[in-house]
Amino acid sequence: GAGVSQTPSNKVTEKGKYVELRCDPISGHTALYWYRQSLGQGPEFLIYFQGTGAADDSGLPNDRFFAVRPEGSVSTLKIQRTERGDSAMYLCASSRRGGYGYTFGSGTRLTVV
């Protein structure tokens, strides 16, 4: 696509529920990144994919968070047993391999009530 698409744009879920956030990167971009942005803060790195594999998942806060990119294109960030502290904006970005110019999506705002 022309840009990075993230769906849904907003998600409200109850504490304890499971959620999936989707990111569709720019066509041809092999690198994909997930960041989490709390209110009034800068984005924090979660995970980076190069192709289908997670090249760096050091930012995932705990084992309730998991991300996949099975065909090297669309990625899904999965959060189990959601907690109120998971409420944040989740941003996805993509880039060409070796490129330093990221294109960000508009994010998914997750609210856990």
Next chain:
Amino acid sequence: AQTVTQSQPEMSVQEAETVTLSCTYDTSESDYYLFWYKQPPSRQMILVIRQEAYKQQNATENRFSVNFQKAAKSFSLKISDSQLGDAAMYFCAYRSMEYGNKLVFGAGTILRVKS
């Protein structure tokens, strides 16, 4: 680990005037990239300008320019002839050239433009 500090939570500028946003960073690396991103209320992060650490010349993009002081680990953004559309949250970010691809962001500066 690298850190990025933006010491100005909020700045204001009159339309058509010039404003400078500050950023300092900490790293032991010699080669890296620095970026300024803009995040308007629409939420999408937009790249404003980037600087490669090995380049001594300061980057410029139209009304946006940087003052890169490598020894001081300082990377400020100057916006000239400010426009109402410049109002947004601005983030400074660091990326290692050698170790990984992730960006390390500062906490951001809210820029308000007065008409």
